[in-house]
Amino acid sequence: MLQRIAATLLFLIAAPAGAGPSEAARLLDCADGTSLQRSWEDLRSVLTAGATCHESRYPSGTELECRAASPFSAYGLTAQEFILRESSSGTREIRGVFKAGTETLRAAAERRHHGVFEAQGANGRRLTLDATHWLHLDQREDGASELTCAVSGSSADDARRAGADANHGAIAGRLSFPTTPLPPMRVCAVVADNTGGTPSGLCTHTGEGVWSFLIGNVPPGEYFVLAWPERDNPNHYIMAHAASLEQCAPNAPGCAGGMLQRVFVHAGEVLRGIDALQSLTDLPASLSPSSH
Numbered sequence: 001m002l003q004r005i006a007a008t009l010l011f012l013i014a015a016p017a018g019a020g021p022s023e024a025a026r027l028l029d030c031a032d033g034t035s036l037q038r039s040w041e042d043l044r045s046v047l048t049a050g051a052t053c054h055e056s057r058y059p060s061g062t063e064l065e066c067r068a069a070s071p072f073s074a075y076g077l078t079a080q081e082f083i084l085r086e087s088s089s090g091t092r093e094i095r096g097v098f099k100a101g102t103e104t105l106r107a108a109a110e111r112r113h114h115g116v117f118e119a120q121g122a123n124g125r126r127l128t129l130d131a132t133h134w135l136h137l138d139q140r141e142d143g144a145s146e147l148t149c150a151v152s153g154s155s156a157d158d159a160r161r162a163g164a165d166a167n168h169g170a171i172a173g174r175l176s177f178p179t180t181p182l183p184p185m186r187v188c189a190v191v192a193d194n195t196g197g198t199p200s201g202l203c204t205h206t207g208e209g210v211w212s213f214l215i216g217n218v219p220p221g222e223y224f225v226l227a228w229p230e231r232d233n234p235n236h237y238i239m240a241h242a243a244s245l246e247q248c249a250p251n252a253p254g255c256a257g258g259m260l261q262r263v264f265v266h267a268g269e270v271l272r273g274i275d276a277l278q279s280l281t282d283l284p285a286s287l288s289p290s291s292h
Helices: 020-029 033-037 040-047 102-113 156-161
Strands: 008-014 051-058 061-074 077-087 092-098 125-130 133-139 145-151 169-174 185-191 201-205 212-218 221-229 238-240 259-265 278-280
Touching (some): 020 033, 020 040, 020 061, 020 077, 020 145, 033 092, 040 051, 040 061, 040 077, 102 125, 102 133, 102 145, 169 221, 185 212, 212 221
Antiparallel strands (some): 008 051, 051 061, 061 077, 133 145, 169 212, 185 201, 185 221, 221 238, 221 259, 238 278
């Protein structure tokens, strides 16, 4: 089985009716980006009033996912679910889920802000309000529309320098190896659920004795992080971001006699602490280093 480095449920709140939905509507309106830059505790306190919420922490940030006790109006349209998120790069966002179609929601937001959404490839549409403040429009798999108000954090410039922008994220961590000195390494983020038959991903190269790595310009998605020496590896060691060894079914996805951990890359974020410290001597064929 795969071990996700994902959400840890911290609390579940069923709050009495209060300011939560109206505050969510105000934040989704996105007229004032500074409202999203209040302390997380203040936002959590006001948003959980009148809503049932749970908070989750990820390596990439923290989420507060809520469902209002009754529907509320934003942009003249009905919503009931909303998610507050703070990324590791410091970006804050609130995302509302609407029953209205994306074109109806797009038109309402463009009228409100006197702007035009621009396509972001397969990642929905973006309406830039200022240098640090924007709206993002997308559609869920179930057909519901999502509108996000986002504000860059204080570390957004650092994220961009690391190769994380509106369409890409980045992965950073430490390396290890059974022998010293640490040899030059190739470190790769390998697509976790590749169905095309040929492994795909992005790699970076480190020098001798360099114990850290950074992989930038990574498209959003789920990855495994693997590393191996550029030369002189007679024991065929592979370093991985993985949990301690345990029995796995032969050739099970993500299983190499141990438990590889998925990392979840989001645009604009730098995932830190993704350390490749677990040594392995074999991998499923779909993740074989020779394929990258």
